[in-house]
Amino acid sequence: MAGGLLHIDLSALASNWRTLRDAAGGAQAAAVVKADAYGTGIEQAVPALAQAGCHTFFVAHLSEAIRVRVVAPGATIYVLNGLFPGTPPAYLEHGLRPVLGSFEEIEEWAAFCRAQGQKHAAAIHVDTGMNRLGLTVPQGLTLKDRTELNDFETALLMSHFVSAEESGNPINLRQIEAFKAVRETLPGISASLANSSGIFLKEKPHFDLVRPGYALYGGNPLPDQDNPMRPVVGLEARIVQLRWVEEDDTVGYNARWLALGRRRIATLSIGYADGYPRSASARGRSGEELLAGQVLIAGRPCPFAGNVSMDLITVDVTEIPERNVKRGDTATVIGGALTVDEVGRRAGTIGYEILTSLGRRYARTYRGRQA
Structure with missing residues (x-):
């Protein structure tokens, strides 16, 4: 009865995740499943990825994270779009981790953890060139002096590439160096920079965790080369x-x-x-x-x-x-x-x-x- 027939190959999705994991040089491979798993369906894509061995997922919104939690009860789930005021209780209720991108968000999360008497996990986002979300690099370099970090677990330090699909773009190296500088001030904290295309950069900026998204679903992370991904x-x-x-x-x-x-x-x-x-x-x-x-x-x-x-x-x-x-x-x-x-x-x-x-x-x- 439908005018359009949409076919989604979950085995190809799982295969693509394994290909990206293997290309990540020993770093942990997460999966970005925002936007309803790039249109393929959170409730179908996440279990397929989990069975392939993926244990960490990233989404944009809190509502998406709650859907992921239903089908991946043991997974680590990060919410990329920051901590909205008043939402920390929802993160605790569903076992989710916010990605904190400003001192205001860090202060609110720290105050919530102090009130709970527990150090709940969160990621911190440092902006190395995108100018959308995240602390500036100078702010990131002062994180080591912020007492609020004593009140919660900083489980991940992350940033995001501007043009990783352009392998020769000099901004890639500038971002890598800026991110390394911040990371060196926070020893012992896991770090993540690479998206799908970033995994394949010659500098191998894999750090501890990579966050592929588009390539999982069959998109080409190497626009000037043959696509190593299977169509999904x-x-x-x-x-x-x-x-x-x-x-x-x-x-x-x-x-x-x-x-x-x-x-x-x-x-x-x-x-x-x-x-x-x-x-x-x-x-x-x-x-x-x-x-x-x-x-x-x-x-x-x-x-x-x-x-x-x-x-x-x-x-x-x-x-x-x-x-x-x-x-x-x-x-x-x-x-x-x-x-x-x-x-x-x-x-x-x-x-x-x-x-x-x-x-x-x-x-x-x-x-x-x-x-």
């Missing part, structure tokens, strides 16, 4: 209707696509309400080379024709013999040559956005589910 997500959409349009006819909202000659159009039951970006729309004339979306039908690439609408996408299937495409068939939206990175490129965005926008209307199937 496949997406198909059903063909609702086929029609011929005549020369000079337009297709879709705002008449942005013009048929040069008679063209056959297939309408797919998927749209931006399903998380497929409207920026992949094809605006121009048939036959032109446009940076726009494609699907695979009968094994052949078929370009979008017109704007992506809320529930439908129209594609040009003129080059496929009529007998090879019919109503009810499926088109491959993600899969084969249409990797998540390629789909993102064609939409003028990144594969991260494609994955994390996967909608809830799809019929989801899971392969490699562990008993």
